[in-house]
Amino acid sequence: MKTIFSIVFFMLTISLTSCRETKTEDNNNVETAVDSIQSIEEETVKMVEQLDQEAKDIDQDLQDLENLDQ
Amino acid sequence: MKILQPPLMLVFFIGLASQQLLAQNKLNEANNKIEQQKEIEREKTLQKHGANRKDIQEKREEIKEKHAKMKSQHKAVYSQMQQQAEAIKEKMKEASPEERKALLQELKQLRQEEHEELKETHNSYKRELEARKQILEEQRQQSGISQKQFGLKRAEIAKQRLKISQKHIEKRQEFVSNSQSRLELARIKTKQMLEDKKLTLEDAKSRLEKINKIEERLKQHELKIKEVKEKVALKRIEIAKQEQKIEQIEE
Numbered sequence: 271m272k273t274i275f276s277i278v279f280f281m282l283t284i285s286l287t288s289c290r291e292t293k294t295e296d297n298n299n300v301e302t303a304v305d306s307i308q309s310i311e312e313e314t315v316k317m318v319e320q321l322d323q324e325a326k327d328i329d330q331d332l333q334d335l336e337n338l339d340q
Numbered sequence: 341m342k343i344l345q346p347p348l349m350l351v352f353f354i355g356l357a358s359q360q361l362l363a364q365n366k367l368n369e370a371n372n373k374i375e376q377q378k379e380i381e382r383e384k385t386l387q388k389h390g391a392n393r394k395d396i397q398e399k400r401e402e403i404k405e406k407h408a409k410m411k412s413q414h415k416a417v418y419s420q421m422q423q424q425a426e427a428i429k430e431k432m433k434e435a436s437p438e439e440r441k442a443l444l445q446e447l448k449q450l451r452q453e454e455h456e457e458l459k460e461t462h463n464s465y466k467r468e469l470e471a472r473k474q475i476l477e478e479q480r481q482q483s484g485i486s487q488k489q490f491g492l493k494r495a496e497i498a499k500q501r502l503k504i505s506q507k508h509i510e511k512r513q514e515f516v517s518n519s520q521s522r523l524e525l526a527r528i529k530t531k532q533m534l535e536d537k538k539l540t541l542e543d544a545k546s547r548l549e550k551i552n553k554i555e556e557r558l559k560q561h562e563l564k565i566k567e568v569k570e571k572v573a574l575k576r577i578e579i580a581k582q583e584q585k586i587e588q589i590e591e
Contacts, residue, residue, distance in 0.1 A: 296590065299585065299589060300490070300586055303495075303582040303583075303585050303586050306578070306582050307495055307498045307579055308473065310498065310575045310578050310579055310582075312466060312469065313575065314502055314505050314571075314572055314575050315505070316462055317568045317571060318508055318568065318572075319461070321512060321561075321565065321568055324561055324564065325512060325515055328519060328554065328558060328561060329519070330425075331550075335526055335554065
């Protein structure tokens with residue numbers, strides 16, 4: 271009886287530990303995914319801003335060219 | 341003995357009933373105490389949540405304030421730079437070739453500074469994102485949202501932002517076609533001025549060279565727009581993938 275009880279207790283401890291580990295792993299995975307999402311967003315903003323700056327420079331040069339006639 | 345039996349039974353039952361009543365009373369008292377304790381705890385939790393919410397709200401306001409301040413500072417610096425650039429260009433009109441060279445150098449430096457400014461804006465945006473992330477995490481912990489739900493919400497926000505970026509890029513295409521028309525008009529005008537002898541051949545040549553240069557830059561810009569458009573589309577797919585990863589995780 272004692273042996274059976276200790277085996278059951280042992281198994282219960284193992285399953286609880288593994289369950290906890292899985293939970294932590296899952297949380298870490300979500301955190302990594304959220305970080306990736308954030309960096310994707312950042313990269314996109316950077317690309318769009320660079321594009322804006324380039325357009326601004328071209329527009330400025332065009333304005334200079336048009337101002338030559340005035 | 342037989343005579344004593346009924347009264348004894350009666351006493352026994354009365355005793356039993358009173359004991360039951362006493363037990364019931366005790367149980368009621370205990371229940372009341374538990375209810376009172378629960379009420380006190382509930383009030384304490386509400387107070388704590390209220391304080392935390394206030395704290396988060398204050399933090400959010402603080403970040404917003406800082407961001408607005410930084411934005412206005414950048415705007416002021418940027419407009420100052422623009423003014424300086426205008427002044428340099430004005431000077432260039434009446435400058436000798438050597439002076440013009442020096443002024444051009446100055447203009448280049450100013451543009452470099454503008455780029456630095458842009459970089460700083462981007463970095464501050466990064467810092468803001470980090471702070472926002474922290475607030476979101478605090479909010480998540482308080483509202484009891486699971487990591488999974490939080491991740492899904494974040495993915496949704498990112499998808500919306502990328503959608504806005506895509507719309508913005510499409511507007512850039514309009515800028516390209518408008519600029520092409522402006523260049524064409526400048527070319528026609530230059531030729532017309534040459535025919536009317538309002539321009540010397542040299543001046544007309546230099547103008548046409550400038551037009552060609554801008555046209556080349558515009559072509560490069562158009563290619564870049566296409567490239568960024570494709571990249572953003574890929575980024576959207578990447579976000580969808582990350583979202584799928586989060587969805588697969590059990591709560």
